[in-house]
Amino acid sequence: MNRRKFLYTGAALSAAAVTPQTLFSKSVIENNKKKFPQAVKPKLVGDTKEFQIFIDIAVQEIVPGFKFHTLAFNNQIPGPELRVNRGDKVKVNFINRTELNHTIHWHGMHVPWRMDGVPYVTQMPVMPGQTFVYEFTAEPYGTHFYHCHWGTLLHMQSGMFGSLIIEDPDDPIKKRFPYEREYTLIYSAHDTNYIRNELNGMITRMKERSYLMMSGRFDKERFNLFDSKEDLNAHIEEGYKPPYTVNRRSSAELPQPNFFTVNGKSYPSTPNLYIKENENIRVRLINAGGEEHYLHLHGHDFWQVCDDGLPIPTPWQMNTVRLSPGKTIDIIIEGKNRGLWTFHDHDTRRVTNNGLYPGGNLLALVYEDLPMEERMVETMPGMKMDMKNQPMNMLPKVALDE
Numbered sequence: 001m002n003r004r005k006f007l008y009t010g011a012a013l014s015a016a017a018v019t020p021q022t023l024f025s026k027s028v029i030e031n032n033k034k035k036f037p038q039a040v041k042p043k044l045v046g047d048t049k050e051f052q053i054f055i056d057i058a059v060q061e062i063v064p065g066f067k068f069h070t071l072a073f074n075n076q077i078p079g080p081e082l083r084v085n086r087g088d089k090v091k092v093n094f095i096n097r098t099e100l101n102h103t104i105h106w107h108g109m110h111v112p113w114r115m116d117g118v119p120y121v122t123q124m125p126v127m128p129g130q131t132f133v134y135e136f137t138a139e140p141y142g143t144h145f146y147h148c149h150w151g152t153l154l155h156m157q158s159g160m161f162g163s164l165i166i167e168d169p170d171d172p173i174k175k176r177f178p179y180e181r182e183y184t185l186i187y188s189a190h191d192t193n194y195i196r197n198e199l200n201g202m203i204t205r206m207k208e209r210s211y212l213m214m215s216g217r218f219d220k221e222r223f224n225l226f227d228s229k230e231d232l233n234a235h236i237e238e239g240y241k242p243p244y245t246v247n248r249r250s251s252a253e254l255p256q257p258n259f260f261t262v263n264g265k266s267y268p269s270t271p272n273l274y275i276k277e278n279e280n281i282r283v284r285l286i287n288a289g290g291e292e293h294y295l296h297l298h299g300h301d302f303w304q305v306c307d308d309g310l311p312i313p314t315p316w317q318m319n320t321v322r323l324s325p326g327k328t329i330d331i332i333i334e335g336k337n338r339g340l341w342t343f344h345d346h347d348t349r350r351v352t353n354n355g356l357y358p359g360g361n362l363l364a365l366v367y368e369d370l371p372m373e374e375r376m377v378e379t380m381p382g383m384k385m386d387m388k389n390q391p392m393n394m395l396p397k398v399a400l401d402e
Contacts (some may be wrong), residue, residue, distance in 0.1 A: 003074070011228055023272070023396065024375070026278065029274060032271055034358060035263055036183055036184055037076075037163045038076060039081045039082075040080035040081070040082065042082075042084070045091070047089055048089040048091050048135075049084055049089065050091045051091070051093070052092075053073050053074060053079065053080065053093070053095070054073070054096075054097050054106070055071060055072070055073055055095070055096055055098055056072060056075065056097040057070075057098060059070070060158065060264060061270070062190070062264070062266050063259075063265070063266045063267075063353055064268075068195065068196060069199065071075075071158040071159050071160050072160075073160065076162075077264035078158075078162045078163060078288070079146070079162025081165060082162070082163070083165045083167060084166060084276065085138065085166070086140070087139070088137070088138040088165050089137055090135065090138050091134070091178055092104070094126060094134060095131045095135070096127065096130050096131070098128065100128065100151070100202055100203065101126065101127055101151070102126050102148050102155070103123060103125055103132070103149045104134060104147070105117035105146065105149040106134070106146050106164065107144055107145050107146070107147060108142070108144035108145070108328065109138075109144055109164070112135075114136060117148075117149050119150050125150050127350055130280075135350055138166050139166070140164075140166065140310070141168050141171050141309060142167065142274070142308070142309020143165060143284040143329075143330055144163075144165070145161055145286050145328065147161040147162075148160035148161075150261075152197075153254075154199070154202065155187070156288060157191065157195060157257070158195050158199065159264065162312050163183070163184045163186060163286060166309070167286070169238070173282065173305050173330065175280075177213060177280050177303065177334075178281040179277075180279070181274075181279070181281050182281065182282035182283070183271075183282070184283075184286065185283060185286065186286045187261070187262055187286065187287045187288065187289055187361060188264075188287075188288050188289035189260050189261070189289040190259045190261065191256050191260070192258060192286055198231055206363065210357070218376075219360075220244050231253055243263040246251070255290070257291060258354045260291070260345070260351070261361075266361075267360060268361050268398045268400070270361075272363060272364050272366045273343065273365045274369060275333065275335045275365060275368070277338050277367060281335075282305075282332055284328065286327075287324060290318055291325065291350060292324050292347070293322075293323065293350060294321070294323075295321050295345060295361075296320040296345075297319055297343045298319075298337060298338055298341045298343070299365075300319065300333060301317040303323060304316060304317075305331065305332050306330035308328055308329075314354075335367065338367045338370060338374075339367060340365075340367070340375075340395060340396055341366075342364060342396040343363050345362075356400070357401075359400075364396060375394045376393065376394060376395075
């Protein structure tokens with residue numbers, strides 16, 4: 001190391017003691033914990049674990065400076081994480097505080113068919129102001145999730161999803177890959193213009209339908225709700241035009257996502273995965289959106305240990321995993337290559353914010369015990385640094401437009 005580099009590094013190391021907001025500071029690491037789904041503690045009623053979940057309109061800030069109205073379970077995006085043991089009796093009181101219809105589907109769970117949350121198939125939709133009680137036994141083991149199944153194309157990208165973790169005290173994954181820390185990452189994709197237009201249109205329609213129902217003026221054609229296929233055909237023969245033949249609501253274009261999120265946030269607001277040298281961490285990957293993701297970790301191979309919650313008899317190593325819509329995959333990352341490493345979607349169209357790279361599904365694997373001297377970086381050529389007035393020059397930095 002030459003004298004200039006030595007003096008620069010020495011000054012920066014001294015500044016580290018007084019610079020509060022770095023990637024490695026206790027406050028940042030603690031705040032990072034809030035960027036993962038927050039587990040809600042159930043109320044034990046007899047031998048049943050009882051949860052309360054409500055749905056309401058919320059404001060979501062995907063990235064600094066960009067907010068929009070959306071839907072949210074318990075005012076959280078993602079919704080609260082439900083954690084129970086395999087075999088537990090579960091009761092969920094679902095309260096609809098919006099002016100829209102909703103249900104909850106327990107994705108990957110072996111629930112009684114009446115609890116499956118498909119409107120007009122297993123249950124009637126939960127209307128504004130109503131409560132529906134879901135009851136089931138927690139099976140099978142593994143990483144699962146829940147989401148709304150009413151207006152699914154709109155409601156899922158509008159924040160109506162959350163993680164459901166079925167644990168086993170005799171965890172087969174922990175036996176093979178001992179770990180203490182784990183993280184849940186829920187991926188989604190959002191067309192914010194579509195969400196805005198469709199939510200406004202759906203609220204208007206629901207107000208009209210609620211008024212008609214209260215005044216005893218239910219109309220099958222206005223509600224687009226029929227008793228059977230034969231009933232639908234009969235109305236069509238009499239002149240009824242289904243909404244898919246004459247689009248009465250919006251353009252015929254399907255959503256074109258312009259933001260891609262991990263736990264409701266896009267880079268640079270995405271969470272970090274903290275790890276220490278020689279530590280194993282478990283990462284639960286959930287795709288609650290409508291896009292495929294090809295998740296790639298730099299500097300490491302990881303072990304795929306579960307597929308749709310089911311333990312894989314013979315785990316295999318890879319550094320890129322395909323996460324299709326509706327899939328859950330569990331991976332184990334071994335802390336064998338100290339540094340700061342990118343974990344991102346290798347379909348880089350999903351690493352954008354409103355079309356601008358970098359953004360979206362971009363986050364970092366951070367070795368929190370990385371020595372200070374390895375965190376430093378020199379200034380770019382032509383840039384002057386005044387150590388008295390500037391924070392220490394450390395990696396990583398926030399790039400908004402490469």
